[in-house]
Amino acid sequence: MVSLGGIARKMFGSANERRIRSYHSRVEAINAMEEEMRSLDDVALAAKTTEFRQKLAEGTKLDDLLVPAFAVAREASRRVLGMRPFDVQLIGAMILHDNSIAEMKTGEGKTLVATLSVYLNALSEKGVHVVTVNDYLASRDALTMSKLYSFLGLTTGIIVHGLDDEQRKAAYACDITYATNNELGFDHLRDNMKFERGQMVQRGHNYAIVDEVDSILVDEARTPLIISGPLDDRSDLYTTIDAFIPLLSEEDYEIDEKQRSANFSEAGTEKLENLLKEADLLKGASLYDVENVAIVHHINNALKAHKLFSRDKDYIVRNDEIVIIDEFTGRMMPGRRYSEGQHQALEAKEKVSIQPENQTLASITFQNYFRMYSKLAGMTGTASTEAEEFGNIYGLEVVEVPTNLPIRRIDEDDEVYRSTEEKFQAIITEIKDAHSRGQPVLVGTTSIEKSELLATMLKQSGFDDFAVLNARYHEQEAYIVAQAGVPGSVTIATNMAGRGTDIQLGGNVEMRFERELADVEPGPEREAKEAAIREEIKQLKAKALEAGGLYVIASERHESRRIDNQLRGRSGRQGDPGRSKFYLSLQDDLMRIFGSDRMEGMLQKLGLQEGEAIVHPWINKALERAQKKVEARNFDIRKNLLKYDDVLNDQRKVIFEQRLELMDMQDVTPVITDMRHEVIENMVALYIPERAYAEQWDIDSLQRGVAETLNLALPIKEWAAEDGIAEQDMIQRITEAADKLIADKTERFGAEIMTYVERSIILQTIDNLWREHIVNLDHLRSVVGFRGYAQRDPLQEYKAEAFELFQALLANMREQVTTQMMRVELVREEQAPTPPPMEAHHIDASTGEDDFEEASYAVPPANRNPDDPSTWGKVGRNEMCPCGSGKRFKHCHGTFEQA
Known part of the structure; x- marks a missing residue:
């Protein structure tokens, strides 16, 4: 029986289809101007920018310039980049201009789509920020697209790690600025710690287009950006509070080892209040008065240090310091410290030197940073599953843009096995079968450990013709992913790998040129080699197409359908054939934790034999329901955290605005x-x-x-x-x-x-x-x-x-x-003391690692001698190593420092 909603959609189309139809008239108007634009020479076409800016100055609205500006940008793109945006790309650009998220499948040219909306909005001369997930993509896109913007008379800047304030200020002053989300947020926080308006680097928050918007505004938004610096020495306070804990008896506190929590009873609270009064540390009458929140925090840490943390199990004492022991591996973790004073509480307990605690100097969540923009837009291949979150938190509507050519990818039903080992054996068999046909294969795993386990099992089975990606080095990763469409290639990647890079069947021409012709000067020799590479890729693409296109094999379903869709979307780009299949086991985290009991009971009744799989659309439906539950739960957690942060954000706005007024x-x-x-x-x-x-x-x-x-x-x-x-x-x-x-x-x-x-x-x-x-x-x-x-x-x-x-x-x-x-009195100071360095932190939501960087007193890259580490100054852990190895500092010379 067809529902009333289904009948209405059949007659009038869905809301998304109606929204797409609303753009058709402007697409036709842009197409009607194409001949006129082609008839202009380069100088006349570029002069249109000045003409548009003059009209804006005279009161014309930006929306009224959309059609001619898009027509100019499209023609300039055809001449400069050799790419003419399709009609669906024009629609995607209009969605970006309309404060919305354009959901476009992989390979549909999102980077090019952004240029049209960027050009139109840059005409206002208030600045446009294009936000990417890492430095490599920011540099790549800025380098490629700056040719187009320069042709049209616009300036392009780029913000990456390692720039000084003057370089940042110059980049923000450009019409268009490419940057990562972390750099933008840290610059905003640092600006609000400056003492003169002229020292600030950003010039406002006019318009931002966020690439991979789901990754930045959902995944990375789980943790805030923090700039911290060392606190004053408070070792006496920790020592004093630590001395109270041995004076308590068992009825004074309650310990829950399962939840790793410790709380004081009423009797314990009363006893502590008396002890704190004697030490002159209690303000007011009660321990839980608002003035005593810091003392309560330190006392709770001291109780946990004594009752929940065990020496030689959770930590060891070595060389007058507390060294954490990893609970999973049993290895020591030198350099790691517990946060929020817990490490200092352990140091006080063990009577070792108490190191100063780091204090948060400034912090902001990505939600509250990006809501500062007057106009915000985003693009990605997978946003519709998080549409409610984008709408509620950012006021962004998700609009699905149709593909330029119909999708020919075959998405097969999931195969479910009893154990992880059986599942991996089935995957290995499938990989070998596809490889023998010359079909390129991309295998997706949920973690680095699982990708390495599968790689080991593949080698043990006698197959070693594959590449493993762990998303450690973005440039190397981009090259391997770009070549993952070569016939017979096998690439194993985590869900982090390959974002922002297209897998083209036969291989990526530009990447091959960069890698193989870097030392070849322009001329007949280079042209001949380029022609040979193009011909080779053409033949390889034909072989890959004949073999069925890219085959995406997923070794597990993620908690979020969006990550699954990202992986699937790697195959079947721009009308290419393709295939995708998920292999699951009852031991997978999602199946074990969130799968319904009915599903497990049903599979057991079927009496699965070892090595057998069950394939049924019902399984897909049950898993989708489980994923929806997890997504809803995670959204509620983020929404609740944001409610608390909004309280701080309202106060932050008052303080930051007050500072600006005082500076002005x-x-x-x-x-x-x-x-x-x-x-x-x-x-x-x-x-x-x-x-x-x-x-x-x-x-x-x-x-x-x-x-x-x-x-x-x-x-x-x-x-x-x-x-x-x-x-x-x-x-x-x-x-x-x-x-x-x-x-x-x-x-x-x-x-x-x-x-x-x-x-x-x-x-x-x-x-x-x-x-x-x-x-x-x-x-x-x-x-x-x-x-x-x-x-x-x-x-x-x-x-x-x-x-x-x-x-x-x-x-x-x-x-x-x-x-x-x-x-205050004036005294002459011979030399100002050097302040301790600040650190900029953002916890990577997918790995839990703290990607901190020391934000001040770094030596500019140009002044560093690769062969002399003494000239490098402070190098951020995630900075590329100055020695020129192409590795990050923490994986190169930084490891020597830690050792």
Whole structure:
């Protein structure tokens, strides 16, 4: 029976089809201008850019220029790149212009699609950012497409690791900037730590097109970007708190080894409060008051260190340091440290030297960074499964763009085996069979370990004609993936491999030219060799087509259907034939953890024999349901994390905007003066309550407060003894004395220097208090979840207490700025001390590795001698090694350092 929805779709088309149809009239208009554009010479075609910009200046809207601008960009692409965008590519570009995600199959030319929308939006001269997943793709796309933009009179910049601030500023000043998501986010955070507007490198967030949008805005968005630096030495605090734990008895705490959690009982909390009061570490009456979140965090860490971490099992003590032991391999992990003070708690427990904790100086999630753009768009081959997340979080609609030619790939039903070994044996048999026919094979695995296991089993079976990709070196990876379409080739890759690189049957012409003709000068010899390579690839493609095209064999289903679709999408590009099949076993993670009991029972009833497989569409449906459940669960987790981060983000916006205003102000004196006056009013109100009798005034405390905060020795007691004096008179006298002290300093220092000092003090104070505030919010978030046991909403509790902490931050800022200004004196410093380096971190969501880089004080690449490591300075772990090996530093000379 056909549903009403099905009937409606048949009559009117789906929402996606209607959206695609809405672009057809503009496609026809662009096509109608093609002859006119072809008749223009190069100079006249390039001059169209100036003409369009003039029209924008006169008030024409960008949308009204879409048709002529796309016609110009298409013709320029045909002349410069030798590629004329198809009609479906024009539609994809319009979707990008309309603040949406264009879902286009692999091989449909997404990189070219972006150029049309980039050109149109770059006409506004506000900057367009093209975002890619790694430095290699950013460099490759910028190098290729800058020829087109340059022809049309636009400038192109590129942001990669290792650039200094001047180089970054120049790149952001270009009409179009190619960059990775990490570099963009870190530059934004660093900009908001600068002290002058002129030092900032970014010029705003106008329009961004995110390539592989699902990878960047979903996968990598699981973890925030963090810039951190060393904290002040707090070893005394760790040692003091550590001494409390042995004083507790078993009824004072509860340990859950399965969940690896430790909590204090009511009796334990009371005992700790008394101990903390004696040590003068408790603020207020209760341990769980908002002012004590940091202390609670440290006490919890100390309890875990004593009760959950075992020496010689979880860690060892060697050379006066704690070395973590990997729970899976049993190997030592030198250089790795537990985060958020846990490592320091273990150091205090074992009485070894306590290393300074790293403090978060600034952080932001990708969700909140990319939502800053006035206009955002994305493109990928697989986004529809995450459409709800893109819509809810980023306000992006996913539009599926039809392929230029019909898809001829055959997607076969999954084969399910009893064990992993049986499954791999079946895959090996299939690989050998396809190889014997000359059919190129791409084998997808879910992890590096599984790809290496399959490779080992293949070798043991007597087959060693294959390549293994582990996504370690992007350039080498891109070449191998590009050649994976050669007849008879076998490539084993993890789900990370090959993103952004096309697998072309017969091989990739451009990659062959780069690899084989790099040293051949332009001329007849090179032209002959190029022609020979083209002819060879043409013949190889014919063989691959005859063998059935690329055969994608997947060794497991992922938790996300999107990753499965990415792998499948490698085959059947641009109308080529192809084939895909998934091989599964009951021991696979997805089947074991998320597969329904009914599925396992059904397979057992069928009485599968060893080596036998079951193939049925029902299996595919059951797995899809399991994957949907996992996707929904992961989305809920990300959505919940974002709700907490939104609280911090609202406060971050206020602080960052305040910093910008202060940097832009010619004179910050009125702001400082208002702060000083408010501090004085609050101080007097505290010690001379409104409508209180004179004998109730706390004059001694007021005298001390004036001396400590305002650096003034005033006759407060004498003033208070005068008849008829009121609190307003006291405020006025203290204010006049404070204002006079500042006026005297201004006269001595000079107004210009005083303005510089005032701006420096207020910005530094904001930064220091903001850093403390981030730590406090992290600690608050780690303990606020327990409020759920008291039937209170943890998120609402977090919002309320975060607001209290923010109010306290503002009050502290006024007081600290006032105190520093009243005490500041100018001294000549011989040499400014070198500050410790900052580190930029982003946890790789797929591997769990912390891809940190030291963000400051690196030697520019041009000044490094490859043969002399002493000239390299600080090299980031993920930077290419300066020795020229082509490996990342952590896998080359960085390994020598660690050893």
